[in-house]
Amino acid sequence: MTFADLGLAEPLLRALRDAGFTQPTPIQAKAIPHLLEDHDLIGIAQTGTGKTAAFALPILQHLMEDTTRVAPKSVRALVLAPTRELALQIGESITKMAKYTKIRHTVIFGGVGQNPQVQAIARGMDIVVATPGRLLDLINQGAVKLDTVTHLVLDEADRMLDMGFIRDVTKIIAKLPEQRQSLLFSATMPTAVAKLAKTILWEPMRVEVTPEVVTVEAIEQHVYHVPTASKRDLLENLLADPALARVVVFTRTKHGANRLAEQLGKSGFSADAIHGNKSQGARQRALAAFKSGEVRILVATDLFARGIDVAEVTHVVNYDLPNEPESYVHRIGRTGRAGRTGIAFAFCDPSEKTFLKDIERLTRVAMSVARTPGLPQPRREAPRPPQPQRRPQPRRRAA
Known part of the structure; x- marks a missing residue:
């Protein structure tokens, strides 16, 4: 036709x-x-x-x-x-x-x-x-x-x-x-x-x-089980691959979007944030720079899970899993558009496992579990050296 x-x-x-x-x-x-x-x-x-x-x-x-x-x-x-x-x-x-x-x-x-x-x-x-x-x-x-x-x-x-x-x-x-x-x-x-x-x-x-299920099945999906403290290290490791040419990263909060975009910028990645607290002019500039390729990574909140219409988005990263499974469907719908293929990554902290189950129940798709070789572990304080144990003193009998 x-x-x-x-x-x-x-x-x-x-x-x-x-x-x-x-x-x-x-x-x-x-x-x-x-x-x-x-x-x-x-x-x-x-x-x-x-x-x-x-x-x-x-x-x-x-x-x-x-x-x-x-x-x-x-x-x-x-x-x-x-x-x-x-x-x-x-x-x-x-x-x-x-x-x-x-x-x-x-x-x-x-x-x-x-x-x-x-x-x-x-x-x-x-x-x-x-x-x-x-x-x-x-x-x-x-x-x-x-x-x-x-x-x-x-x-x-x-x-x-x-x-x-x-x-x-x-x-x-x-x-x-x-x-x-x-x-x-x-x-x-x-x-x-x-x-x-x-x-x-x-x-x-x-x-x-x-329908949502069909749309989701058309997108290749992977989940990384990773603690929150290691999510940024994992994201930067993934972004080192040039195949991630145009990426939308979703966070749960506006503050988190700003912080992550700033951190990625300090690490040498071209990134900008888009959320409801930004002025209309700033939002339009960020979206225009992303569409033109001037900005490689757009960090967004759920407000824009349906508002980013860029056909060439290669990857979507769920940095924070949404607590509503429908939001996940709309998020990953930013990739795989206009007949193109798309890839979606989900970062799942142990506290987010319930969200992951809800998503897989809605989409009827079990995400492929990805390994994270060489991922730096969360920074922890160095363990204290063991203290010498004191010998118990013998009890003295009363005279």
């Missing part, structure tokens, strides 16, 4: 050819025909499966066919994403796909000044990709109107739930027209997301591809 077989317009096909895409991924092949026929849709898919094009291409085609002029401060299609990074990546993808159209789009997110975003939306936009918090702020200020929205996309709905955005999403949806096409994409379908889907979708088609 080709994209032409799906009934897409020539301007979109030309843009796809320019981007090097000739055959649709499974979710694109299944979703695009339904969406072109105006059905609502539930898509169960992880990042890296091509779901952005699955919803963006039909929306672009619908907007091309409808020549209605967008009013000032108004929007025709709204895409909600949980993080700034994901919103920016969706925006970049739409830019490529809309190359030969007159469709105008912009991205709205927090952490930066709002004036450029307000100015962009003032003349009206065909497509707006937004994070819920900043969009709701602009709506409350009267800078954005949603009464002309004809298409709604909720991307990474389960992640929005995890990050506490569902209330904001509900408020935004309440401002939309009832007559619209609605799409919901999620890697998992917890009860809260399923309940949300029932309230916003009308007789939706359901498309499910690349």
